[in-house]
Amino acid sequence: xxxxxxxxxxxxxxxxxxxxxxxxxxxxxxxxxxxxxxxxxxxxxxxxxxxxxxxxxxxxxxxxxxxxxxxxxxxxxxxxxxxxxxxxxxxxxxxxxxxxxxxxxxxxxxxxxxxxxxxxxxxxxxxxxxxxxxxxxxxxxxxxxxxxxxxxxxxxxxxxxxxxxxxxxxxxxxxxxxxxxxxxxxxxxxxxxxxxxxxxxxxxxxxxxxxxxxxxxxxxxxxx
Ligand code: ADP
Ligand code: ADP
Numbered sequence: 001x002x003x004x005x006x007x008x009x010x011x012x013x014x015x016x017x018x019x020x021x022x023x024x025x026x027x028x029x030x031x032x033x034x035x036x037x038x039x040x041x042x043x044x045x046x047x048x049x050x051x052x053x054x055x056x057x058x059x060x061x062x063x064x065x066x067x068x069x070x071x072x073x074x075x076x077x078x079x080x081x082x083x084x085x086x087x088x089x090x091x092x093x094x095x096x097x098x099x100x101x102x103x104x105x106x107x108x109x110x111x112x113x114x115x116x117x118x119x120x121x122x123x124x125x126x127x128x129x130x131x132x133x134x135x136x137x138x139x140x141x142x143x144x145x146x147x148x149x150x151x152x153x154x155x156x157x158x159x160x161x162x163x164x165x166x167x168x169x170x171x172x173x174x175x176x177x178x179x180x181x182x183x184x185x186x187x188x189x190x191x192x193x194x195x196x197x198x199x200x201x202x203x204x205x206x207x208x209x210x211x212x213x214x215x216x217x218x219x220x221x222x223x224x
């Protein structure tokens with residue numbers, strides 16, 4: 001029941017003709033319904049870890065398993081489909097599409113994955129209700145508060161029923177009260193849907209409230 005597993009993941013970048021190792025045998029397992037906080041200083045490799053886990057970048061070595069399936073042998077197209085249907089992403093800035101309503105922002109990923117319109121709309125509304133922003137469904141992102149935008153972004157990340165949720169500073173742009181509210185909504189969604197969540201954050205108060213805290217030391221995952 002570990003929906004996200006990284007085994008001996010290696011990732012380096014070439015900078016000025018030098019190889020810069022970022023992940024050096026990183027291991028991580030996140031169970032279904034578990035939310036793990038990733039806390040590490042800037043430059044430690046948090047984004048790299050999230051990008052490798054989210055199939056946005058290929059590791060140089062090791063293996064990434066999504067819902068038990070190894071991803072190293074998958075061609076780019078298969079990785080794109082897995083990313084679209086099995087992984088949800090939440091960012092510090094919501095990245096909602098400005099010209100679409102909150103509802104449409106949650107409907108669109110489902111249409112791209114082949115859902116029919118009425119099913120997609122009812123699921124979108126259900127997710128917005130769960131995140132307590134359904135009263136704002138018809139509004140565009142610019143008409144929403146920061147907390148509402150992030151709640152819509154979480155609903156969108158869940159639109160296709162992912163098995164894994166990856167978040168990069170999901171509350172980094174919010175005041176403490178709103179952060180708390182968004183965190184609670186995210187946490188109950190993870191528990192209720194039984195997905196595996198990895199959340200990079202600088203907010204130690206929120207990190208402490210997650211199930212487990214990890215950091216990166218010399219390119220390896222270390223439990224705190
Ligand atoms: P964090 O998210 O913890 O701040 P990152 O994963 O973004 O860390 O970056 C770790 C290191 O890898 C940094 O030193 C950064 O400069 C380097 N890096 C990240 N992406 C690239 C890239 N595409 N090309 C070269 N170096 C990169
Ligand atoms: P949150 O705690 O969700 O961030 P706020 O305290 O920022 O909410 O906003 C309270 C209410 O004010 C929101 O539920 C929303 O209805 C309304 N509101 C906030 N910002 C805007 C805006 N830019 N345009 C229209 N309504 C807004």
